[in-house]
Amino acid sequence: MSEQSPLDLAEGDPFGPHNLPYGVFSTADDPGRRRVGVRIGDHVLDAGAAAHTLGSPYAALLARPSLNPLLAAGRTAWRDVRRAITAWVTVPGHRADMEPLLHPLDAVTLHLPYEVADYVDFYASEHHATNVGRIFRPDGDALTPNWKHLPIGYHGRSGTVVVSGTDVVRPSGQRKAPADAAPVFGPSVKLDIEAEVGFVVGTPSRMGTPVALGDFGDHVFGLSLLNDWSARDIQAWEYVPLGPFLGKSFATSVSAWVTPLEALDAARTDPPARDRELLPYLDDSAEDEKGGFDLRISVAVNGHVIAEPPFATMYWTAAQQLAHMTVNGASLRTGDLYGSGTVSGPEVGQRGSLLELTWNGRDALELPEGKRTFLEDGDVVTMTAWAPGPDGVRVGLGEVSGRIVPSA
Amino acid sequence: MSEQSPLDLAEGDPFGPHNLPYGVFSTADDPGRRRVGVRIGDHVLDAGAAAHTLGSPYAALLARPSLNPLLAAGRTAWRDVRRAITAWVTVPGHRADMEPLLHPLDAVTLHLPYEVADYVDFYASEHHATNVGRIFRPDGDALTPNWKHLPIGYHGRSGTVVVSGTDVVRPSGQRKAPADAAPVFGPSVKLDIEAEVGFVVGTPSRMGTPVALGDFGDHVFGLSLLNDWSARDIQAWEYVPLGPFLGKSFATSVSAWVTPLEALDAARTDPPARDRELLPYLDDSAEDEKGGFDLRISVAVNGHVIAEPPFATMYWTAAQQLAHMTVNGASLRTGDLYGSGTVSGPEVGQRGSLLELTWNGRDALELPEGKRTFLEDGDVVTMTAWAPGPDGVRVGLGEVSGRIVPSA
Structure with a gap:
């Protein structure tokens, strides 16, 4: 055996044989x-x-x-x-x-490793949803009344899911400040990120037949990091009453590497305590398998780490999201992708979007190349993550990265 | 030539050689x-x-x-x-x-005639949006401030688009009446229809490059009737803040027949006068081609006509919807499908949903088999339509039909 073999990995390599994405x-x-x-x-x-x-x-x-x-x-x-x-x-x-x-x-x-069938995005971090509620609806309750009863989600555009490394063209669209009489059109001035984890469905399900909580592992093959690029100004003007559309649909980046769930057995963890009783199809208190994943995410802009969102803090689990998504009889197809929603922890430095990190632009971040509220052309955003693996070794998740290029 | 030939059609057959779906x-x-x-x-x-x-x-x-x-x-x-x-x-x-x-x-x-890529649903009838706003938000303005500035839309589930004739299983889900302390789970008790027209994209577009109003005919191949089945009770509880999800994703029915746009040249018509100045990418006032289509839709429950929605009254055109959907750089794929939104005219008998026809269940419809507010198990909903064709002949649109079967 040659000592130069690519199979001779350094001890503790996060992409060792315990991982194999x-x-x-x-x-x-x-x-x-x-x-x-x-x-x-x-x-x-x-x-x-x-x-x-x-x-x-x-x-x-x-x-x-x-x-x-x-x-x-x-x-x-x-x-x-x-x-x-x-x-x-x-x-x-x-x-x-x-x-x-x-x-x-x-x-x-x-390349994009699978053909994306339907793409759904959830909203499962209580810290994120609370922050967004405070920013966008300062006079109301931060969480909507349904938030603790069901994992809120919506469908996104599967045709614009792109692999890590793909440039992202700054989207143009309508925006309107509350004081303006009419909307204006132009490149987004509040281009943002959302640090998420995407779950990839392998086994399809039949229309009319819900997938139970405990069948999560039979249907979901694995996960990867996902960046749900968001134009906050476009989104704020368009999203009432039918939800986000053009503020999100221009691009969603996923890692080139799908980590199989089997590689993450040691990262399983209990989700936060629930403070509402859940309807039976969402009640995971008696499930054998822990619903959470202890994934430690790191978000960098131009190589400078701006946040470290902890996935273990997510209120709703991926198994609950799958059960909810199908409880009305909606079928699953091979290649369905669903995002966790932005991962934000309780600390300021754990927030997974610039919207939250800068409080909608009020508090600029100091980067080596200058202040940032939202993304500027040329900025490169890179998310990485690891999880606890067997015997104390880390399981690395493939990065998801993208560079902002100017509007056409 | 035999007089028995299937090609010897009755004069004025709406599926004559002027149609050819x-x-x-x-x-x-x-x-x-x-x-x-x-x-x-x-x-x-x-x-x-x-x-x-x-x-x-x-x-x-x-x-x-x-x-x-x-x-x-x-x-x-x-x-x-x-x-x-x-x-x-x-x-x-x-x-x-x-x-x-x-x-x-x-x-x-x-069979379903094409593989659906992304499915988007719009909300383009002013009469429908006004009725829905009055029903769901009685204390606010019926139309949201953005409604006259952009064609509101959202992504739906492409994996549950089914061909006419497919049974629809009544969806189960969470619902909560305002007076209830917590949501309950069960089969929807407000299962509804939405009479729509679906547009089928043929020619794809490049990511980052918007499709202009005038390029509609280069990208859109044809149209068909579409029934956007809707569970109003599930929808009402889930849709704030990210829009409809399980209230819609259980099934969307389309006709088995796609009518090419070329067959509808004589049905082109001007959309209603706009009472807001539109941003240039949506301003169709100088377009050569008329943006509307004069399609006369008929909705029947168990063979009894309950509404005749006139598509010519739609405020936003399919060309405007396409331009809006891509103005942020979102790409089109072959097989993308987008729904017009529920077609409702100004008259009571022209409303394209039971929500509007019964004013959210307040005013039951009298059918031969009894009163109806929302759909009952066994009900068959069938939508048909025709459009003016060349020389006064009608162009028939293929029907879209579906039967409600009980929750599993």
Whole structure:
């Protein structure tokens, strides 16, 4: 064994064999051929080629240009494939076969790893919802009366979900300050981020049949970081009475790497105590599996960390969101994506949006290159995260990054 | 020529060669083979087989299990294919070839004719929005301040768009009367309809590039009737602050037939006078093409007509909706579907929802089988429509129908 092997990882590498997130990549010498890849350290294993080399029956799921066939294969297949890949990258006898199939991460192009079916965005952080309520409805209750009874959500635009690294064009639209007589049109002057976690559905469900809380793991394959870019000025003018539309629909960025839920067993945690009794379909107090995930998110603008939102503080869990989303009989499709909602903790430095961090522009952030209230053209926003893994090792989540380019 | 030919239509048949809507069908002897069909009278022409028989270059677009390839082919192709099919069903020399390829409508199964990408629903009838505002916000202004400045819309669930004829399971969910201390869970007791027109996008657009008003016809292929089923009790409790979600996402029914815009040239009409100056991207006062469509809709419950909503009264046009939907740079995909919003005219008998027709249940409708406020299990709702065509002939729109079945 060579000491130079890409499979010789530093101790505690957050992308070690305990993690193994999935993505889709292509290489410069064959840019049209997209392939499923598995991240190991700073390399990408060509998973389909590995399966072929080893005569694995999973080649049919992995030698594909998208994760969709694997997502659709269901939980037993997810577990079996993960077990197989773990062996491919850890059993010494496979090294000579695997090493030629490992591509340095910085030498590949990463693509949107699955075809997004429906995209739903929730609003599950009590701290975030409270902050937003105080900013936008200062004379009313911060939380609407329904907030503690159901996980509020709405559908977003799946056609503009883009992979990390995609530039985001500053959106134009209507905005109207309360004192103005009529709206004006122009590039958004309050372009913001929302630090979220996105859950990816693998197994579909039948129309008319709700998915119970306990069936979360049968349907959801994994998660990734998600940045729900938001134009606050467009949103404020348009959103009553039917909700956000153009203030959100111009772009939503997701990480190129989907972390399977199985890699996050050690990160399971109990959600905050509920202070309202929940209807049975949402009551997770008797569930075997803890509903929360202890993910530590970090948000940086131009490399400077501005917030560290703790996902463990989310009031509503992903399992509750799935149960709610389907309780009316709405079906799930492979590739459905749902965002947690902005992750904000109780502390100022834990807020997942500039709206909250600057209190709608009142309190500018000091960055090395100057003050920031909302995003300026050229700004690069990068979110990273980790979770506790087995034996004290961290599980790294793939980053989600995007640069703001001027309005066309 | 036989007098029994399915191509010998009665004079004024609303599905004559001036119409030619597209759908997707299969036959009982080969149920797995979905094919593009064109409706002519009470028959369906197997369009791909016709193209093959006649050696047409359009076989590649028509011998397909979905309309998506035709939708993606663009406006010139739409025009050329329509011209070709018109000749196939009208030139006497083709009769012998075409007659074996015509299937009686009642002998085929009709399918969802295209893969729905994103689904957006608008709120474009001033009469509807005013009625809803009066019902839900009796103490405020009926129209929100933004209503006359932009076509309000939101994203819906594309995965639960179903073809006419699909049963609709009554959704369950949370509802809370204002006087109740906490929400209760159960089957919706205010299940409603919304009579709408759905526009189907063919040609995609690039992210970051808005689609101008005048480019409507380059992107939108056609339209069909759409029933946006709505659970008013679920909606009322959930929709503040992020808009409708489970009150709508359980099912949206569309007609099996997509009428190409070209068939509706004679139905073009001017929209109502605007009483606010519009921002340039929405100002259609100088457009060459009239933005409205004179579609006469009829809504029946169990065969009894309850409303005749006039689409010509819609305040916002489909071209304005498309321009608005993309002005922030959001891209279009082939198969995007957007609903007009409920069509309601100024008269009581022209209202496109039971919410309005019964004033939220206050004034029951008298049907032959009894009073109705909202829908009961077993009710069948059917929407039909026609438009003025060339030379005084009507253009029929394919019906959209659905039956309510009890909650699971």
